[in-house]
Amino acid sequence: MAAAAGASTPFNFCRHVPHADDVFSGSWMARRRPSAPHGGGAGTGFGAASFVASTFGEAFRQHLDLLDYLSDDQGAPPPAAVPGASYVMPAPAMAPAEPVVPDAVAASGYPRNVAAAVVAGEGRGRTTTDRIAFRTRSDDEILDDGYKWRKYGKKSVKNSPNPRNYYRCSTEGCNVKKRVERDKNDPRYVVTMYEGIHNHVCPGTVYYAAQDAASGRFFVAGMSHPDLN
DNA sequence: CGTCTTTGACCGGCGC
């Protein structure tokens, strides 16, 4: 089965929404979007690499080879809204993520030995990009991470009784995609795989800056969200 | 009326 990868890694998501009902030991928190701004309640997701780079910080790097991870794709820079920002060590996560390489992912040809959580874009000779997969215990397949997603496909896949849903970031010019499906071995879990790098900031996320007294340079001091304040 | 989901068809890669 797609058990939790060895060492779970603490990290933050674009929208970090700790909620007692949703936080599970060893898994990513998930929460139903309180009021979807766009009809239909399209899924929401976070950007793989941009989110890794901007929110995982060193804690994640220590577990994953992020240099390799971030080196492909189009060499996309950090989110535009954080110009020149040195990535800020994220606050300790409320609950550790449960990075996995789900069976569904592995079955797609992605190497199982790629640091468990990050799936590099080498599978089956595909030309993409940054990939990252998570398994999330949730009754809800819609994970609220602040991004706006548009569903463009649904497909039943072999060896799984559960359909796979395909989403694309609905921000114009952003080609980030994600696939969502329930774990075939444990329907309580949702397997989400992100592909690509957001070329924009997380909608609804407010970056706040601080100035380094020594250098006078501004840097991103953290993120917040109105829901959390 | 605009936006989003649904869903069948189509396409391309891969294994045999």
Next chain:
DNA sequence: GCGCCGGTCAAAGACG
């Protein structure tokens, strides 16, 4: 070369 399979497209319908 053929068939299978996953991923994407696009038309139609639903919804706010």
